[in-house]
Amino acid sequence: MNAPQLTRNQSLVFDVLEKAEGPLSAYTILDKLRDQGFRAPLQVYRALEKLLEYGVVHRLESINSFVACAHPGEDCHSHGIVAFAICESCGQVIEFHDHEVDHRLMGWVRSQKFKPAKTTIEIRGTCEACAA
Amino acid sequence: MNAPQLTRNQSLVFDVLEKAEGPLSAYTILDKLRDQGFRAPLQVYRALEKLLEYGVVHRLESINSFVACAHPGEDCHSHGIVAFAICESCGQVIEFHDHEVDHRLMGWVRSQKFKPAKTTIEIRGTCEACAA
DNA sequence: ATTGCACACGTTATAGCATAACGCAATTGA
């Protein structure tokens, strides 16, 4: 799905994520948007739901946070499975697409007659800069 | 790390997970152990922390739940990265180990000079039995 | 033996993440 014109709330949330250095939790986003009139978590979650649907934002399951897609203008859903390296020290996220990993995992699920819907690959650790 | 003798609380939590058909949340475990004297979430979380450390239980990040390792008696940490297929309908979990996927992902993180600590691979979808 | 340490445990409180349920307004298309 490609992103249609974003609504005001969706734009605000997306802008916050784009300008952020790393992933943000929904409540952090909420705090950053209080001046813009945001009052409740649902305003953030509803916007995020759409942004995820449009493929312009990713959810990082292992840290309950959200990050803008590293490929501006594209729909990340078209890249196949996305893997993330998440630095537990500075929070920086590196995005990665690998067809071989896709192929391998999808081959396995098919052999199990399992029908995949959403795949998560997240590697937590320490980035080069933070590896003292 | 190999599992030493489990404490009472650790045994109780592990037993609940082993007897369960699928993954359980910490609070579900708590409810199942009220009769055994459990009163507070921390009792469950502390036991889980150890069981994860011993490699006899896995945490499923994408559904905030925990599941007993499919390889009784072994330490799953020694199998390399573990991937899970999680049925969103019946909750069943299939565990999977693939060295090629490991190799590919670890090759990538090394190329990024990223030092991996913990890797999560979770595929949510529908299992064979539930695929109507 | 006693001191000090490590560890498991219990309890209360609180923090952090996410959604249910209601109602309203604007838009669109039959």
Added chain:
DNA sequence: TCAATTGCGTTATGCTATAACGTGTGCAAT
């Protein structure tokens, strides 16, 4: 016009996880 859809705002609630405190027990070093 009417119905359906979508976004929005609000209140309330539920679920997930940890902080901070204190207790007891076992064990090793002195």
